[in-house]
Amino acid sequence: MNPRRRQRLLAVSAVLLLIGGGVGSMLYALNENVDLFYTPSQLLEGLGKDKVKPVPGQRLRIGGMVVKGSVRRDPTSLKVSFDLVDTGPIVTVHYEGILPDLFREGQGIVAQGTLRDATNIDATEVLAKHDENYMPPEVAEAVKGIKHVDPNAAKPAGTYR
Amino acid sequence: MMVEAGHLALCLALALSVLLTVFPFVGAVRAQQQPILLARPIALLMFIATAFSFYALSYAFWVNDFSVYYVANNSNSMLPWYYRLTAVWGSHEGSMLFWVLILAGWIAAVAVGARQLPLLLHGRILGVLGLVAVGFNAFVLFMSNPFERTLPFYPVDGRDLNPLLQDFGMIIHPPMLYMGYVGFSICFAFAIAALLGGRFDSNWARWARPWTLAAWLFLTLGIMLGSWWAYNELGWGGWWFWDPVENASFMPWLVGTALLHSLAVTEKRGTFKSWTVLLAIAAFSLSLLGAFLVRSGVLVSVHSFAADPDRGLYLLAFLLVVVGGSLLLYALRMNAVRSQARYQLFSREVLLWSNNIFLLTATLVVFLGTLYPLVHKELGLGSISIGEPFFNQFFYYLTIPFALLLGVGPWVRWKQQQLHPLLAPLSYIAMIAVVIALGYQALAHDFAANLGLLGLLLGAWVAVSAVAETLLRIRQLGGGAAGLWKLPASHWGMTLGHLGFAVLVIGVAMTKTYSVEKDVRMKIGETVQFNQYSFTLSEVYPLKGPNYGGQAAELEVYENGEKVTHLHAEKRFYPVQQTVMTEAAVDAKLSRDLYVALGEELDGPSWALRIYVKPFVRWVWLGGILMALGALMALLDKRYRRKSVSEDPAHA
Numbered sequence: 001m002n003p004r005r006r007q008r009l010l011a012v013s014a015v016l017l018l019i020g021g022g023v024g025s026m027l028y029a030l031n032e033n034v035d036l037f038y039t040p041s042q043l044l045e046g047l048g049k050d051k052v053k054p055v056p057g058q059r060l061r062i063g064g065m066v067v068k069g070s071v072r073r074d075p076t077s078l079k080v081s082f083d084l085v086d087t088g089p090i091v092t093v094h095y096e097g098i099l100p101d102l103f104r105e106g107q108g109i110v111a112q113g114t115l116r117d118a119t120n121i122d123a124t125e126v127l128a129k130h131d132e133n134y135m136p137p138e139v140a141e142a143v144k145g146i147k148h149v150d151p152n153a154a155k156p157a158g159t160y161r
Numbered sequence: 162m163m164v165e166a167g168h169l170a171l172c173l174a175l176a177l178s179v180l181l182t183v184f185p186f187v188g189a190v191r192a193q194q195q196p197i198l199l200a201r202p203i204a205l206l207m208f209i210a211t212a213f214s215f216y217a218l219s220y221a222f223w224v225n226d227f228s229v230y231y232v233a234n235n236s237n238s239m240l241p242w243y244y245r246l247t248a249v250w251g252s253h254e255g256s257m258l259f260w261v262l263i264l265a266g267w268i269a270a271v272a273v274g275a276r277q278l279p280l281l282l283h284g285r286i287l288g289v290l291g292l293v294a295v296g297f298n299a300f301v302l303f304m305s306n307p308f309e310r311t312l313p314f315y316p317v318d319g320r321d322l323n324p325l326l327q328d329f330g331m332i333i334h335p336p337m338l339y340m341g342y343v344g345f346s347i348c349f350a351f352a353i354a355a356l357l358g359g360r361f362d363s364n365w366a367r368w369a370r371p372w373t374l375a376a377w378l379f380l381t382l383g384i385m386l387g388s389w390w391a392y393n394e395l396g397w398g399g400w401w402f403w404d405p406v407e408n409a410s411f412m413p414w415l416v417g418t419a420l421l422h423s424l425a426v427t428e429k430r431g432t433f434k435s436w437t438v439l440l441a442i443a444a445f446s447l448s449l450l451g452a453f454l455v456r457s458g459v460l461v462s463v464h465s466f467a468a469d470p471d472r473g474l475y476l477l478a479f480l481l482v483v484v485g486g487s488l489l490l491y492a493l494r495m496n497a498v499r500s501q502a503r504y505q506l507f508s509r510e511v512l513l514w515s516n517n518i519f520l521l522t523a524t525l526v527v528f529l530g531t532l533y534p535l536v537h538k539e540l541g542l543g544s545i546s547i548g549e550p551f552f553n554q555f556f557y558y559l560t561i562p563f564a565l566l567l568g569v570g571p572w573v574r575w576k577q578q579q580l581h582p583l584l585a586p587l588s589y590i591a592m593i594a595v596v597i598a599l600g601y602q603a604l605a606h607d608f609a610a611n612l613g614l615l616g617l618l619l620g621a622w623v624a625v626s627a628v629a630e631t632l633l634r635i636r637q638l639g640g641g642a643a644g645l646w647k648l649p650a651s652h653w654g655m656t657l658g659h660l661g662f663a664v665l666v667i668g669v670a671m672t673k674t675y676s677v678e679k680d681v682r683m684k685i686g687e688t689v690q691f692n693q694y695s696f697t698l699s700e701v702y703p704l705k706g707p708n709y710g711g712q713a714a715e716l717e718v719y720e721n722g723e724k725v726t727h728l729h730a731e732k733r734f735y736p737v738q739q740t741v742m743t744e745a746a747v748d749a750k751l752s753r754d755l756y757v758a759l760g761e762e763l764d765g766p767s768w769a770l771r772i773y774v775k776p777f778v779r780w781v782w783l784g785g786i787l788m789a790l791g792a793l794m795a796l797l798d799k800r801y802r803r804k805s806v807s808e809d810p811a812h813a
Contacts, residue, residue, distance in 0.1 A: 022522060026529050026555070033551035034537075037544035047543050061546055078682050078760075078769055097680040098760035098769045101396065101732075101741040112546075
């Protein structure tokens with residue numbers, strides 16, 4: 001190998017190593033920051049083929065429909081709890097703070113937080129989509145059993161399509 | 162009738178875009194001038210047709226024509242006229258029509274404004290743009306037609322515009338953003354046209370640069386306005402959420418910034434050519450990727466459009482054709498292009514190269530963080546989301562060396578630079594920066610080695626360096642008013658852009674460190690204390706707007722016992738869409754924002770209130786404005802206009 005080629009080879013391998021190292025560290029950091037998404041039934045029955053259940057203290061996201069009449073407020077503080085459901089099992093979410101504008105009973109929401117015990121979650125953030133017909137896609141999948149729900153089909157009778 | 166005419170005009174625009182693709186390439190292959198010369202009038206006609214089509218849809222909104230699906234779903238007779246008009250781009254179909262209008266506008270601007278280009282290159286650019294326009298026009302016409310009718314059973318009134326979009330920020334945010342996204346298609350066309358012709362010289366870079374600057378200017382403003390709008394309208398008091406939709410706009414911005422700097426090297430030194438071409442392709446591809454992510458519904462986001470898998474598939478195919486086609490062309494043509502210029506390790510070329518490396522690494526971070534959940538889900542590993550710490554951590558580590566290099570960059574010469582002559586000025590700058598940063602922190606807060614101090618140090622370093630370098634250049638040019646006048650506009654642009662970055666870094670670091678955020682429950686007459694500020698809830702009363710009701714709260718704010726301001730926060734209820742909206746009350750000052758959002762009414766009666774004190778949050782947007790101003794100054798530089806005036810006196 002002539003010196004010029006060797007130099008080029010060295011430069012190319014250095015660049016590849018750098019890129020590899022960079023992407024590797026990013027993927028590692030990604031895995032550290034992953035929050036798995038569960039629906040209430042997945043939370044209780046486990047996720048995937050192996051039925052992996054989350055452990056208490058684990059950070060996760062949960063999405064479901066708010067059970068009507070389940071919102072309980074603390075009379076003196078901003079503490080609030082409510083139940084989420086998709087196909088049967090019910091999970092309770094505990095939160096302190098202001099619920100989003102579009103939070104309503106019977107509507108789909110996503111909560112980010114940590115698992116307290118099998119059916120209780122301490123939420124740090126509650127998200128409601130800015131669309132009154134929103135259902136988290138994962139919940140729509142669980143409820144309807146089909147991959148893609150036509151957004152228009154999910155609309156109530158008051159719309160024009 | 163008007164609606165059908167609009168539909169027809171859109172079909173015409175599609176036909177014209179096909180012609181715009183065919184004619185210049187036929188002319189280029191057969192070496193005939195005539196077909197290439199036709200491209201210009203075709204581009205103008207296409208703009209007129211698209212503009213008429215857009216006008217027709219706006220007219221349907223103006224007269225409340227609810228026999229059109231899109232109008233019925235996004236407007237209402239109670240909506241004020243200005244929101245009726247901006248509702249045109251309030252949802253997917255109309256915003257796509259707006260997108261093609263902007264594309265046609267850019268193409269017309271290139272057809273008219275880039276006439277100093279060699280005819281063949283100009284024709285090829287228009288041809289590539291024609292191809293892009295075919296893709297988007299067909300998408301609007303066949304996949305998301307805004308002119309579809311509800312006949313024969315049309316509704317009496319519309320479903321109203323999403324209340325979130327009934328805001329001034331929303332009137333101007335999408336136009337700016339789309340101008341930016343679509344503007345990168347011009348850079349892309351320049352790159353592809355040059356690849357087809359196989360000619361890259363510094364002239365090419367000089368012609369491509371103003372278009373890149375213009376696109377970047379609009380994208381910067383668009384992102385900044387979006388952030389400002391989210392801060393005011395979403396009621397969460399945040400200005401950036403690392404949401405997939407935000408990331409989708411941030412990626413082209415990062416690559417666009419890298420492209421601006423790389424183009425500078427290509428123009429001044431005739432090197433980095435293949436790199437520049439790749440960046441131009443990447444910037445446009447990432448704009449397309451953004452459109453795909455936002456409009457296909459593959460990612461869960463708080464503010465994306467309604468999901469439609471077919472549209473997503475079309476955009477994905479389009480994206481693959483663009484990326485695949487241009488990379489193939491690049492592989493075929495680029496080995497013929499060699500950069501001759503030589504440069505030493507310590508030179509401006511290498512520093513700009515490191516700038517590009519940092520910006521691209523940042524892009525990669527955002528890219529992985531945005532797409533990883535998608536891959537994870539498609540592999541059947543379950544749905545996930547990526548936490549904010551991932552992005553924050555990487556941007557923290559990337560910003561520090563980036564800012565340090567930025568303080569050195571403008572001082573370093575092209576080709577080679579001795580370290581020795583720079584040591585004295587740079588150490589003065591470092592000392593001044595440290596004094597400013599430590600001094601401010603000691604005066605305003607207690608001294609602490611935290612993120613805020615780091616931000617102040619880096620910001621002061623970049624800002625002092627930029628100002629000192631500009632002063633030095635002015636002195637070299639003769640000093641005083643003469644020097645000020647002689648300094649090229651593009652140099653002012655660079656200085657402003659770098660100052661904007663410094664301001665942004667300070668703003669981000671200071672708000673992150675010193676913000677106080679609290680959700681509280683208050684009764685009327687109650688007071689909460691926040692550092693030196695106290696907030697008293699004095700009144701809550703029902704609200705009556707043109708198309709909404711709700712509640713409004715009045716708060717008095719005192720600082721150390723002295724009255725500072727009066728805040729008026731609203732919680733609106735829009736009956737047509739059954740939607741609740743927060744209108745936050747903000748008292749803005751350069752040094753801090755006082756922010757109050759009214760939450761729900763609780764038993765008591767008491768109210769949930771979100772109260773924030775956010776120091777330096779204005780600096781985040783001020784930084785964006787300064788960067789955009791910098792781009793504008795650079796755009797005004799004489800060298801981008803000189804040639805067109807001398808060669809073509811009719812066009813001045």
